[in-house]
Amino acid sequence: MNLTLKVWRQNGPQDKGHFDTHQLSDVTGDMSFLEMMDVLNDKIIREGGEPIAFDHDCREGICGMCSMFINGEAHGPGRGVTTCQLHMRSFKDGDTITIEPWRASAFPVVKDLTVDRSAFDRIIQAGGYVSVNTSGETLDANAIPVPKADADEAFNAATCIGCGACVATCKNASAMLFVSAKVSQFALLPQGQPERKRRVTRMVEQMDKEGFGNCTNTGACAVECPKGIDLTNIARMNRDFLNASVTGQ
């Protein structure tokens, strides 16, 4: 198929940025979106231009590195997929595709489609862990049974890949879905209980400090989340945060 690609180019966080338009032919349906970008970059390099910078690594939907806003949607038109798993069979001959970076003030642009998501790391550093040393001298793994339903729900929350699609999708650029997924994982497990209140308080504080917006319950984040992280996580986090606030922790 033949495609028209409108791609955002921006040379660093201070640059204003603009769209470049490229024509690309011989795209096949079995190509992944990023392989299509590879083909485009190969063409640009051979023509003497500077290739489009974009983040990507595992290309199997788990590292969370790829981050394109395609035709107005995080990770493009598919549901439950990252950009690297989106295949060109989702498009048709003659389509115009607009490709932008995640747009959020907490995610400054590094270059073109690459953004800086280190704010997410700092939120985890604020409390997204269980404070246990790595000595291996802990309880036997089977000493505390965990009901299967709790373990499964904790797992579902823990599958968040930290890609930032939730932030990019939210009209307020809120990070509530990301933060609540980590808060929920530990809130659902016995190992997370001792630090439960402290954790939620500190992570929410850090989230605010990073300049993410507030949650207005539109639910757009969960729709675009490639891992299907559920909105109930946000409800759980709000409950825990309130609980921690009124009990003064």
Place this chain on the structure above:
Amino acid sequence: MLDSKIPGGPLADKWTQYKNNIRLVNPANKRLIDVIVVGTGLAGSSAAASLAEMGYNVKAFCFQDSPRRAHSIAAQGGINAAKNYQNDGDSVYRLFYDTIKGGDYRSREANVHRLAEVSTSIIDQCVAQGVPFAREYGGLLDNRSFGGVQVSRTFYAKGQTGQQLLLGAYSALSRQISKGKVKMYNRHEMMDVVIVDGKARGIIARNLVTGDLERHSAHAVVLATGGYGNVFFLSTNAMGSNVSAAWKAHRKGAFMANPCFTQIHPTCIPVSGHYQSKLTLMSESLRNDGRIWVPAKAEDAEAVRKGTLKPTAIPEADRDYYLERRYPAFGNLVPRDVASRAAKERCDAGFGVNTTGEAVFLDFASAIMRYGKTEANVMGLENPSDDKMRELGKAVVKAKYGNLFDMYRQITDDNPYETPMKIYPAVHYTMGGLWVDYNLMTTVPGLYAAGEANFSDHGANRLGASALMQGLADGYFVLPYTIGDYLADDIRTGAISNDTPEFVEAEKAVQAQLDKFVSNNGTTPVDDFHRRLGRIMWDNCGMARNKEGLTQAIADIAALREEFYANVRVPGSAKGYNPELDKAGRVADFLELGELMCKDALEREESCGGHFREEHQTEEGEALRRDDEFTFVSAWECNGKPNDANLHKEGLVYENIELKQRSYK
């Protein structure tokens, strides 16, 4: 002869006795000592977190935008541990034995036994960190089985075990970053290791955003930089996975061990076109329930390839379940090297499916019916119809492997609940790597290698679910002990200056190479060379190797390397964010490594594990080891061109296990 520094005493006591007798560094002195950890996968994150907890000042580096993205995250199936929760006869000894046998008797007994010993602590540790492993209804941990073993010792979190374990290690790392005990450098690549007075004392790193070179000094350097499967261009590795850190260390004196030992994983989604950038694994856990087959009749295979015959229309009698046929004892759960070769054998014989003829079927139809029948019994349904059982069975399979089936469907547009998956072997893991002694130290004092970056535990073939085990064992439980013994000499050294001639020289050399790339004025993009190198490697140093092909490959790679330097085009400048430049440096190193791999494969005149020399096979086409001559580790010392490398041998001594021809029949 290389000294592997294996402690004395009976095998089962070595590690405990060793720990009781090594030197320690007291807490006040640990604060005076700096350690650099490069790479933040399972081995790197866990090492950095553990060393920081102990009190050392740690600097950690990763090339990704966050330490959480290292490629350990993509490991699917699980992690082995000798817990024997299933009461199926498992033990530390059995895990040790299975690993040595699975590795085709080319790994070190003492290292492997230590790995099996600490495996149980890993599970305890991860559960304490809040890693959500799969559980049974009773609330206890669930297990499944993997290739090459006859027990269920694999712990898992759906098909995302690597993700959950890495996020566990990342959370431990994040905790130390928040305390200031680890200084984290994201989007930084190690460009060289700096040696001062014969010891590794730091690295030159490049900030990939600004392009600036930085000098970082330390008392010891740990490389946890993963494997080099991307030398094949197409592999299950991440796009950024590279050999550069290990290769720079090799050039600075670290020996490279068994580089030709590569793992080709039997169950990956086949190649679909020339634009292909990577291959996707379908977890080995699928072989618990999937049956592998090809059509028994060549004309059926031909019709399937043309698309005129559907696989579901081929009757049972006309299907060749070749693993079950050839290896009745292990069936579909033979080790990876055996399964891969068997697939290649069938496809080469003309029975392959897919349009390319390079694929076999992985079929869940009988598992779906089997589970459906059990479910129907549980629900008390009398005489359930086949459709009902199929429906119930699909739900069970979905619960077990749902995310893998979804992934398969996204990539291929085929529905594996209705029609068998098509799979083919692909490069997945590298057993070879930097040579390390029992302490995980390379031949350069103070330079350590952990996880896939070292060679130590998997011999010539790694068993499934053992990579995660080794990464975390090295980082959480081995390195933190062994490195102390070395650092005990450094308590009076004081901070290492990064202003010495050694640092200045190393930085200059790195800058010179970067400048050369961006001013090269060539015409051909980096990927073009990488793809061609991959083709040479896959054709000559892949699932089957022979003298003629390897000799030719060595010459071809040297020629390709020359062409690369003459004609590569790297747009942009050495300042600022320039992913093409990062890639050029990595491919330059792959172009050297590939040559050494072929040389190693050429000199190892036997077949063992993933290394199959066509000249050395049994009458039935199985790998034929030559223990009298080749029971050693090949450790290569750099001597200019890769083909001029000097071979050092570490003899492998088996005191506890008898060397046998491996049999899974």
